[in-house]
Structures are given as C-alpha cells and as structure tokens.
Amino acid sequence: MDTSRRIILKATMAAGTLAVAAGANLLTPGTVLAAWPAQAFKTKNIDVAMDNLTGKGRPTESADIKVDAPDIAENGAVVSVKVTTTLPKVESISIYVPVNAFPLSASYILSSQMEASISGRIKMAKTADIVAVVKSNGKLYTAKKGVKVTLGGCGG
C-alpha cells in the first residue's frame, strides 16, 4: 500500500537529480575538445605562440583567405574582424595581432558542419596588421589586413 507512494517519491527524486544535472551541464562545456593552450596565449612572442598553438610549421601566404576589418579603427578596444576562407577542410582559424602584449587573440576550432567564416571583435594596441592563420587539410595558410588604430585598446 505504502510502496506505490515510495516509488513515486523515488521517481520524483531521481527526476529532480536529473534536472539538476542537466541544469549544471548547461553551464559547462559539454565536450572539451582541447585544453586551453595557456603557453600560446600568455607568451609575448608570436613565434612561441604559433609553436604552441599549431606546431613548428610556418603558414604560407594564401589569397584564399579574406580578413575583413576596418581600414581605420577609432577605438582599438573594439575592432570588428571577420575571417573567411574558401580553403577546403578548415580545421581551425586563429587570429593574431603581432603588436599586442599577447599576440594571440583568439583561435577557433571548427567542426565539419561549420562554414569557414568567423566574426568577432578584438583589441589592438596600435596600428598594425591583423594576421589570420587557417589550418586547412593539415596545412597552415595565412593572410593579413592592416588596420590604422587611432586610440589603442590595451592597457593605459
């Protein structure tokens, strides 16, 4: 007689736990593909950053990568940048600003479902090139775009 009540209680409790677990899952990355490459992000040397992020190989220039950014950025703290490429099998897109205190700004790891285009906003310390490095089919390619910065966006 009492058992059915017990069962219901148990069931509700289990469901409650599940809901909490699902809620917690919403707030943490479900699948962590790569550990955050601290050495690549914390170095002040762009070569060290590249070594740690994509290995010893250096990218070759490619006309198939387009870096969209304003010619003149009034505020270096917010520079819109869009990297698009027609290269096949894009595995990752990384964005460097060589003059920044930490040259590596961001790196994007793309699944096969992704269209090879990423937009974001980055900081620029002063007038410089934005360098995009694309890993396509296991090889590295690069392109850059010069941006004139009238007000620096890092520190001060």
Place this chain on the structure above:
Amino acid sequence: MARKMKIRAWDNGKSTSIKAIIFHPMETGLRKDKQTGKLIPGHYITEVNCEHNGKNILTCLWGPGVSKNPFLAFNFNGAKKGDTVKISWVDNQGGKGGSSSKIS
C-alpha cells in the same frame, strides 16, 4: 557583474546563422586602476563551446585580446528550424555561463 549573454539562431535559407554576445569584462590584467595604481587582475573568457543538438560545432579559444563583451558570429550547415543551439563559456577565474536558443 551580471553574467548574461544573448544568442540568436536563425535559418538563413542556405544554412544556420548564429549571433551571440556574452557580457563579460574581458580584463587583460595589464590595466592599472587609476585610483590605486594597482594592476587590475586579468579576467577573461578562455573557452567557448557551441553545440547543435548536443554535438560540438565550434570551440573558441580566447585570450585577453578579445574585446569586452565578446561578440561571435558564424554560420553552419546540417541544422533545421526548431533545433537547439547551445553556447557555454568558462573564464580564467572559474566563472562560467551559457545559454541556448531554438533555430527560428
């Protein structure tokens, strides 16, 4: 600091477009507090994970060089209206957040 984000996902006819903005200070750790002269500790998002129906589509690794209140936009294939897109993030101080949206 309210930890919030906005996410929009819609069918653009050919693929699915995502636009997201995360409200976060993205402090570099290089700035000084003007009153005390002390360095403000770095506080920035390190990793953002984007999922479509539970499957990873994009991982963003970010450093302090990403602007305050980071913006992210991209397109991806293989989704339909009503599917769920989830974006979650973690920062270097152990903070985390996330949000999801149905594709419209």
